[in-house]
Each structure stands twice: as C-alpha cells, then as structure tokens.
Amino acid sequence: MKEDQAAVDARPAGKRAGRTLVAREQRTTVGQIQVDNPRMSCRNVDVYYNFGEKQAINNICLDIGKNEVISMIGPSGCGKSTFLRCLNRMNDTIEGCQVQGEIIMDKKNIYDKDVDVVPLRAQVGMVFQKPNPFPKSIYDNIAYGPKIHGLVQNRDETDELVEKSLKRAGLWREVKDRLDQPGTGLSGGQQQRLCIARTIAVNPEIILMDEPCSALDPIATAIIEELIDELKQEYTIAIVTHSMQQASRVSQRTAYFHLGDLIEIGPTDQIFLNPLHQLTEDYITGRFG
Ligand code: ADP
Ligand code: MG
16 A cells, blocks of 8 residues: 555656646646436536635536435545535525535426425435434434424324334444433434434435535544445445545545536545546645645
C-alpha cells in the first residue's frame, strides 16, 4: 500500500498509468452523466445563495440511477450538500437561495410551479448529518409522518407500519420493548437508524443522506453502511460522504465535486483507482490542486 502511494506521488503531474489526465483548468464534467435507467435527471443546475450574490454550484448535469447508491465526494464547501438539497427542494427552505435548471422525475421538473413539495419530500426523503429525532417517543417518531400523509387509518395499521419501518432500518429488535420511550434517549447510531426508519415510513423512492455517519463511531458507521447496502434493493440512495473508504464501500457510482463544479462522474472503482481528471486524482491521492 505504502509503495503504491509512493509510486503515485512519483508520477509526473498529468499522467496516470501512461495516460494523460484532463487538465485542472477544464471544468466540464468528465465521465458518463447519463445512466440507462435514471430515476432523476439533473440538467444545468445552478444554485445561488444570498439572493444571487454567491454561486454555490455551477451547471450540474447528472442522472441518478434507479436502485443505485451514488456518492458525492469532494473538499469541504465544494457544493455537495447544496446539490443534494436540490433533489428534494430542501434549498427552498433557505432564504435567498435560488435554484435554476431542471431536475426531471417521472417526466416532470420537480421545480415546476405546480409541484407540491410536501409529497415530493416524502418521495425523496432525507437523512441528515446529525441524527435529529423529534422530541417524541420512538413510536411517534415513526408514526408522525404516515399520519400526516394519510398512509395509515387506525392504530393497527400504524402499529404495523411502525414495526415494518423499524425492521427495515435494522432497529426493531433493539427498541421493540421501549417504543414509548423518547427517541432522543437512544445512542447516536440508533438515533440515525430511527431517522432512517422515519424516512422509510412515508414510502420514499429516493433517500438522500448527507454525511449520515460523520457523528457516529466506527461500529455504528458499519451498521449504517450495511443498512445502506440492503436498502438499495428497494430504494435509490444519494449519499454525501467525506470518507473515500465509505464511498467505495457503499456506492456503485461516485461524483467528484470541486468548487461548485461536477468534475468527474463514473463507476466508484474507476474514480478511486483510475480517475480521468487531474483534480479527482489530486483529491484521491490527498494532494489538493
Ligand atoms: P459541502 O457540502 O460540499 O461542504 P455546501 O454545499 O455546504 O458544501 O456549500 C457550498 C458553498 O455554498 C460554500 O461556499 C458554502 O459556504 C456556501 N453555502 C452553503 N450554504 C449556504 C447558505 N445557507 N448561505 C450562504 N452560503 C452557503
Ligand atoms: Mg456538506
């Protein structure tokens, strides 16, 4: 491993395995932005903060494939969270934030004026960096969303959905005897799985995760990573991570962002072993350009 790193560092800049890398200055995306079976298609997405004063991401074009796990990586501040929040219009909640371009799902731009963001955010659920259970019981954390969205009609249906969601999030066995206790009393890793269960309970198709393990210890992280692997059978998952190891463990495709640009997108193995762009190479070898 050490030798490999030394070999990497010894290579002349701009070359990798005899190939010429795309120059740092080029900011058009390298790699296949399209997939055969897209669940969402982002086209020319720009995001500005402070009422247009600051551009955070620039002309992002990217498909999110059905039932894939796609990771977003890149240096802090490169726009990963901003991009993720575009996918369920969470940026709408930030004052002065403006989103341009198209994000197509089921042949409709989710930014069209007639789109109701409440069902959209159930369909495209989100799990945040810091676990954020409601100040309610474990049971009510899960039951709240389905009640609001009219997915359950009575106590029996609610019980069933609560159990099913907790099982899918791998938490049922640990909490089934204390469903009436506060969600905030769980460990950090359990809280994060509670938040995943809460997201699952409203029947999403896509789950967005913004550094879901960064507040967790390695064991809780491993449990969440296993869970992500299981969930991809049923859901499409877009995950932001600052851990390249995590991206390579959980995702099939990886997108590398740099200063608001999508620099490179490709199969995860290729991004980490054989990137095409010099900036990606700089990042994965720990040498920032
Ligand atoms: P990342 O998640 O990759 O660390 P972000 O998406 O959080 O990056 O941020 C991208 C850029 O947008 C950064 O320059 C950041 O300072 C800026 N930014 C993020 N959120 C806001 C906000 N609410 N208001 C103003 N600027 C913001
Ligand atoms: Mg972020």
